[in-house]
Amino acid sequence: MAARRISSLLSCSLSYSSLLPKGRFCGVGRVVSGYSTSAGIENPINPSIKVHCTQLLINGNFVDSASGKTFPTYDPRTVDVIAHVAEGDAEDIDRAVCAARKAFDEGPWPKMTAYERSKVLFRFADLLDKHIEELATLETWDNGKPYEQSAKIELPMISRIIRYYAGWADKIHGLTIPADGPHLVQTIHEPIGVAGQIIPWNFPLLMFAWKVGPALACGCTIVLKSAEQTPLSALYAAKLLHEAGLPPGVLNVVSGFGPTAGAALASHMDVDKLAFTGSSETGKIVLELASKSNLKHVTLELGGKSPFIVCKDADVDKAVELAHFALFFNQGQCCSAGSRTYVHEDVHDEFIEKAKARALKRSVGDPFKAGVEQGPQIDSEQFEKILRYIRSGIESGATLITGGDRLGSKGFYIQPTVFTNVKEDMLIAQDEILVQFNQSLNSAIPFGGYKMSGQGREKGVHCLSNYLQVKAIVAPLKNPAWI
Numbered sequence: 001m002a003a004r005r006i007s008s009l010l011s012c013s014l015s016y017s018s019l020l021p022k023g024r025f026c027g028v029g030r031v032v033s034g035y036s037t038s039a040g041i042e043n044p045i046n047p048s049i050k051v052h053c054t055q056l057l058i059n060g061n062f063v064d065s066a067s068g069k070t071f072p073t074y075d076p077r078t079v080d081v082i083a084h085v086a087e088g089d090a091e092d093i094d095r096a097v098c099a100a101r102k103a104f105d106e107g108p109w110p111k112m113t114a115y116e117r118s119k120v121l122f123r124f125a126d127l128l129d130k131h132i133e134e135l136a137t138l139e140t141w142d143n144g145k146p147y148e149q150s151a152k153i154e155l156p157m158i159s160r161i162i163r164y165y166a167g168w169a170d171k172i173h174g175l176t177i178p179a180d181g182p183h184l185v186q187t188i189h190e191p192i193g194v195a196g197q198i199i200p201w202n203f204p205l206l207m208f209a210w211k212v213g214p215a216l217a218c219g220c221t222i223v224l225k226s227a228e229q230t231p232l233s234a235l236y237a238a239k240l241l242h243e244a245g246l247p248p249g250v251l252n253v254v255s256g257f258g259p260t261a262g263a264a265l266a267s268h269m270d271v272d273k274l275a276f277t278g279s280s281e282t283g284k285i286v287l288e289l290a291s292k293s294n295l296k297h298v299t300l301e302l303g304g305k306s307p308f309i310v311c312k313d314a315d316v317d318k319a320v321e322l323a324h325f326a327l328f329f330n331q332g333q334c335c336s337a338g339s340r341t342y343v344h345e346d347v348h349d350e351f352i353e354k355a356k357a358r359a360l361k362r363s364v365g366d367p368f369k370a371g372v373e374q375g376p377q378i379d380s381e382q383f384e385k386i387l388r389y390i391r392s393g394i395e396s397g398a399t400l401i402t403g404g405d406r407l408g409s410k411g412f413y414i415q416p417t418v419f420t421n422v423k424e425d426m427l428i429a430q431d432e433i434l435v436q437f438n439q440s441l442n443s444a445i446p447f448g449g450y451k452m453s454g455q456g457r458e459k460g461v462h463c464l465s466n467y468l469q470v471k472a473i474v475a476p477l478k479n480p481a482w483i
Contacts, residue, residue, distance in 0.1 A: 006228055018292070020325065026137065031162065036260055041365050041408035042277060042408055042410070044075075044077045044078055044411075045366055045368040047140075047141050048245050049133075049136050049138070051083040051232060053238075053239055053399075054070075054086060054231075054232075054235070055085075055086045055235075055298045056088050056092055056096070056252075057235060057252055058092070058095050058254070059099035059248050059249045060098045060242060061116070061248070062235075062239075064086055064282045065087050065089065065092050065256075066089070066092050067087070067089060069086075069089075070084040070085055070087055071084065071087045071228065071257075072085075073085055073142055073228075073230070073232060074379065075142075076412045077144060077367070077375065077376055077413075078411055079380075079412075079439075083232065084127075085232070085235075085255050086255060087255065088254035088255055088261045089256060090260060090263075093223065093225075093254055096223040097194060097265075097268050097271060098270075099248070099252055100249055100250070101193075101194050101270050101318045102249055103247060103248065103249030104193055104194055105190075107247055107248075108251060109219075109221060109246075109250045110191050110219040110221075111215075114170035114171075114219075115169070115170045117170075117217065119245075120241075120244050120246055120423060121163070121166030121213070121216060121217065122162075122163060122166045123244035124162055124166075124240060125160075125162040125163045125166065126242050127240040127241075127243060127244055128158055128159040128237070128240065129155075129159050131236075131240060132151055135155055135205060135233060135236060136150035137150075138232045138233045139154070139230075140367050140368060140375070142233065143201065143202070143229075143230050143378060144331065144367055144375040144377065144412070145330055145367055145375055146367040146372050146375055147368045148370065148371075148372075149367075154203065154205060154206055155205070157209075158208075158209040161206075161209045161210060161213050161459070162209055163322045163443075164443035164444065165216070165217040165384070165443075166217065168214075168215075168217050168461070168464060169217040172217070172464060173189065174188045174189055175187050178392075179474070182478070182479075182480050183474050183476055183477060184477055185472065185473070185474050185475075186472075187471065187472050188471050189218075189468040189471075190470075191467060191468065191470050192273045192469050193273065194222070194223065194224075194271050195220045195221070195222050195223075195273045195467060196265040196266065196268065196271040196275070196296075197212070197213045197215070197222055197224040197276075197438035198224075198258075198275070198276045198286070199211060199224065199225070200227050200277045201227035201230040202330060203330070204236070207407070208226075208233070208234050208237055210277075210458045210459060210463075211277075211458075212224065212241075212251065214463045215275075215466075215467045216250070217464065218337050218467040222252065223252045224238075224251065224252070224253050224254070225254050225262055226254075226255050228257050229378055229379055230378075231255035234253055234255075235253055240253055240349075242442065258339065262286075263285075263289060265290035266286045266293075268293065269293055271294075272296055273297040273467060274286065274290050275298075275456075275466065276298070276300050277300075277301040277302075277311075277458075278303075279303050280302040280453070280454075282302045283302045286298065297456075299454075299456030299458075300456065301448060301449065301458055302435060303435020303452075303453040304449055304452075304455050305339055305340055305430065306326075307338070307339070307341070308322070308323050308326050308338035308341040309342055310323070314344075316351055321358065323338060323355065324355065324359070324362075326338025328359075328373070328374060328417075331374055331376070331377055331378075333377070333382070341355075352418075352420055356401050356418055359403060359418050360402060360416075364407055364413055364414075364415070366414070376413045377414060380412065382412070386414060390404055390417060393419050393426065396428070397421070397423070397426075398421055398428065399420045400417070400419055401419065401420055402415075402416070402417065403416050403418060404417050436459070443459055443460070444460050446458070
């Protein structure tokens with residue numbers, strides 16, 4: 001098929017072009033004269049809530065880190081410090097794992113009826129709905145995503161996923177299996193034990209729900225490490241979960257850094273299962289640490305370079321809007337972002353012009369302002385990474401048709417950027433700019449990657465198997481009447 005490609009730090013196409021939502025390049029002249037940009041970049045809205053949860057949550061209590069250290073979490077709109085958060089390390093992970101182990105071995109959570117566990121999760125979902133404003137504000141403030149996205153899209157998804165797994169809690173059961181002789185054979189599904197969970201910064205609350213929901217439904221206890229860039233919302237959500245009736249020690253939340261807290265969790269000998277969402281490179285490290293310790297079970301939800309394909313009979317206007325969403329949603333910071341767009345040559349030129357026009361229309365600005373589609377990138381590291389890829393695209397010979405510069409004088413705002421004439425061997429066509437968003441809000445649809453994009457599945461009934469182990473029970477029968 002004749003095709004051409006578009007690469008953006010948005011996407012690519014089947015002749016060759018690429019769309020991408022990102023950054024500035026100091027050596028590049030301004031390609032466009034303006035974007036639909038919010039004035040709120042220079043005068044950001046001040047969030048109305050106060051941050052209360054900044055300590056570690058261990059054994060049902062908010063406590064300081066063992067070292068007494070804290071680290072700042074920043075507002076990506078201004079680079080101002082939002083709060084100082086307790087910095088957990090290996091000692092704190094050990095304290096949290098000990099609490100989780102005791103709660104699993106001696107506490108009520110695995111032993112209470114599945115129906116009682118489901119009631120706690122349903123109450124938690126109700127509290128999430130009640131506190132949407134606070135949770136959405138923390139998520140946007142710490143992450144930079146539009147408030148309307150946090151409050152109207154993600155928070156409803158989060159309470160829905162919790163209700164989904166609350167409904168599964170009392171429906172997990174085994175089988176009765178025919179035997180070759182006079183035996184009663186059945187299987188039971190037991191909670192795997194203490195689950196270690198490491199969540200990313202791009203969807204902090206959503207990934208919290210994807211991890212915590214199924215693990216608690218199965219009767220496991222948890223030690224969760226939040227991303228150091230976005231520690232606030234997980235701590236607040238965990239507080240609400242305890243208000244819903246979760247016993248102490250069942251969920252422990254440690255904020256901290258990957259090489260210290262994350263590595264300690266992955267290699268801890270008393271953690272029975274590990275779930276990680278993040279980059280493929282870090283996923284390899286996590287898998288190695290898990291295998292070199294106690295060979296714990298591991299599920300990985302990693303990065304990708306997902307293609308978006310536009311055929312010659314496609315509705316071009318619709319394809320442009322879908323491709324735009326596939327990459328630019330959440331500032332392009334999605335593990336399955338549609339970062340390669342292939343467009344059939346018969347519609348390539350039309351697609352390019354309309355994709356450029358759509359990028360120019362995108363409203364970039366203070367994420368707390370109504371109508372803003374794109375806020376700042378998460379931090380300076382991601383901001384500079386995008387700029388390096390823009391430089392690479394230009395130096396490799398790709399044609400920058402729009403974007404390529406920062407917006408405003410502060411924060412991590414970047415113009416939506418589109419390249420064309422992108423070749424397969426260019427870095428912007430090969431590398432993950434960030435590790436599209438699941439198109440459906442349906443909690444029953446499994447999500448996960450192939451090959452280097454991970455192993456195992458999140459969401460749906462399949463996710464429950466990540467937190468269960470199967471035991472076969474064979475009992476002899478003496479003179480059974482029915483065999």
